[in-house]
Amino acid sequence: MIGCGNPDAGDDAAGLLAVREAASGLRAIDGVEVVEAGPATKVLDLLDGVDAVIVVDAVRAPRGGRAAGDLIRVEPGPSGLPASVGPSLSSHGFGLAEAIGLAVALGGSPRLVFLGVEAGDVTAGHGPSPAVEAALPSLVTRIVEEAKAMAREPFP
Numbered sequence: 001m002i003g004c005g006n007p008d009a010g011d012d013a014a015g016l017l018a019v020r021e022a023a024s025g026l027r028a029i030d031g032v033e034v035v036e037a038g039p040a041t042k043v044l045d046l047l048d049g050v051d052a053v054i055v056v057d058a059v060r061a062p063r064g065g066r067a068a069g070d071l072i073r074v075e076p077g078p079s080g081l082p083a084s085v086g087p088s089l090s091s092h093g094f095g096l097a098e099a100i101g102l103a104v105a106l107g108g109s110p111r112l113v114f115l116g117v118e119a120g121d122v123t124a125g126h127g128p129s130p131a132v133e134a135a136l137p138s139l140v141t142r143i144v145e146e147a148k149a150m151a152r153e154p155f156p
Contacts, residue, residue: 001019001022001023001026001032001033001034001035001053001054001056001143001147002019002035002037002043002046002053002054002055002056003015003016003017003018003019003020003034003035003036003037003056003057004016004037004038004039004042004043004055004056004057005017005038005057005058006038006039006122007038008124008125009122009123009124009126010119010120010121010122010123010124010126010127010128010129010132011058011068011117011119011120011121011122011128011129011132012058012119012122013058013127013128014056014057014058014117014119014128014132014135014136014139015055015056015057015058015116015117016036016038017128017136018056018115018117018136018139018140018143019034019035019036019056019143020034020036021136021140022034022140022143022144022147025140025143025144026143026144026147029147029148029151030151031151032147032151043055047110047112050110051110051111052110052111052112052113052150053110053111053112053113054112054113054114054115054143054146054147054150055112055113055114055115056114056115056116056139056143057114057116058116058117058118058119058122058132059072059116059117059118059119060118060119061118066118067118067131068118068119068120068121068129068131068132069117069118069120069129069131069132069134069135070117070118070135071115071116071117071118071135071138071139071142072114072115072116072117072118073113073114073115073116073142073146074113074114074116075112075113075114076112076114111150113146113150115139115142115143115146117132117135117136117139118132119132120132
């Protein structure tokens, strides 16, 4: 389980907050490790040597296609995450979509599920927006359910 985001940039903290909250529900599942990665640039290294992973982060839909607080679940295809996930929230130009795309291209990607929450306000120094704050309990539930499902399924 990998949580991504910037804890000091409003809704961009959602991935970190969600995995932190889900950690207690994940302790009962053998083999699950929770990592608060922070910037998505760290994800590439964390994918090495694992069989399966859930990555959680805030996203922005292209052209405002989702409302703040909307949850999404995506499994990457042969070229990584689909464009519908949205552009990276990274200020460095290399975010989660790029990290997962590179891992897939290099052939080092484990079975991966991405859980995201649509960001509204990513202003530095702000906390999560009311819409994202309200979505966090549902996101935490989905994280735990997804981890339990992965633990039950054999890996290809």
